[in-house]
Amino acid sequence: MTNQPHPTSGTRRVAFASLMYETNTFAPGPQGLDAFRASTYADGAEVLTVGQGLDSIAGALAVARANGVDVVPTTAAGAMSGPTVAAGVYPFLRDRLLAGLAPLRGQVDGIYLQLHGAMVAEDEPDVEGDLLSAVADLMGVPVAASFDLHCHFTARMAGATPLIAGYHTLPHVDMVSTGERAMRLLLAALDGARPVIAWRNVPMITSSEGQDTNHPPISEVMARLHEIKQEPGILDASLFMTQPWLDVPELGWTAVVVADGAGELAQRRADEIAQLVWDRRHRVLAPKLPIDEALVRAAVIPAGRGPVVIGDGADSVSAGSTGDGAEVLAALSRADLTARAQVIVTDAPAARRLAEAGIGSEVTLRLGGRLAPQFHTPVEVTGTVVTVTNGRYESLYPPVPVDLGTAVVLRVGRHLHVVVTERPASQLDYQLYLHVGLDPRDAAVVVTKSAGGYRAFFEPIAAECLDVATRGPSDSRIELMPFTRVPRPLYPLDPDVEWSLPG
16 A cells, blocks of 8 residues: 555654764674664654754755745754765664554655765665665655765666755755755755756765865855855755765766756756866875874964964864874974973774873873774873863763763873864864863864864864875875775766766
């Protein structure tokens, strides 16, 4: 029996659900279910508030309520970016999400899903494509979904629903408005529009440091995308720049346009955006400085102008890296520091040892290099334990509660402060630094392990932001990564690849 919307008296009902995870297939793993249960794992009304009003759910909820829609929250699950999800975990999370929706069959008019778009599991390479298809098949009503800008968009996703909206910004500051756009697409479909989706994959991948939407060349593309989005007949448009550290089929940038019945128009506009991207591929660059050169530049910044923020993108936890890289720490320990420098390193045994030693203890130990030894080498330091905390705080970017286990501050010499955590810490914002009493605004050098996304929070307080060349699972030198499953040819793995639109 085909599911039908519930008999209404004028009030429409929309079910909400969420599954958020970004995989880095080069990070050692796999990722287990505990990571989700320790981060975002909500049911019922809590689904609407777990993102602190800063996520796409908040935007979808605002539009729904403004239009008199009855919202039915079901389940949410999510974890910080990391390695490939272990076999069995995604089927469990999918079945949980479907079980939350199943009692609403025939009782809701539509579904809204908050997804990332780059979740890869050992037993499912295209998680979001599989999930969208499963939800659409189960519920038999329109399904709208919001995605991260780094969504790995696939034909299976497009086949499941045309109601697709992705972030427009990097750094990501439009999560709420993306949820608003997704809900408007759903309401348009319920109001009689005939949404059709067109997309064009571009055979290129780039490190996220070069994808900043505030600056050329990507700002040029996004300006045209926003013009297209305002055209008659166009319902929405997105440019998915993909999570580049995925070794999966179909990988590449994708331009997506949703139109009201105008399939040919949607395809022309998707092709136009794709061509703009391809023409600028050589300019989407992520230039890096040697660490020692960055520290020399930092040393000449006058006091009072704010910290020099050093981006260690190759160890970007928000891109799925492990957070245990110690190259920058080693350089800082060699440098002649005259004011406070602060850096975060993940090392669970070291964090526990320092906590057991206690505040005031002097300890010599090796830090880092435990989780991804193929990329990272530990460094020996001697310092004094100055802070021991529980590692629990509220992240603002992404807006989720965080539990890093034990977090300890070790002062090395007079000025170097090393935050040692049991679990990897996303460093898109500086809430962890504040949590342990190291306000970055009062430092001379602040290290953040982020591939460009850190600029939303750190750039406003910085004298200068410098991205440095290090090794790690999210190395900006894409051509050095051990890809085996991606489609070829693919730029820049194949630097001389030729591509043109069909026809």
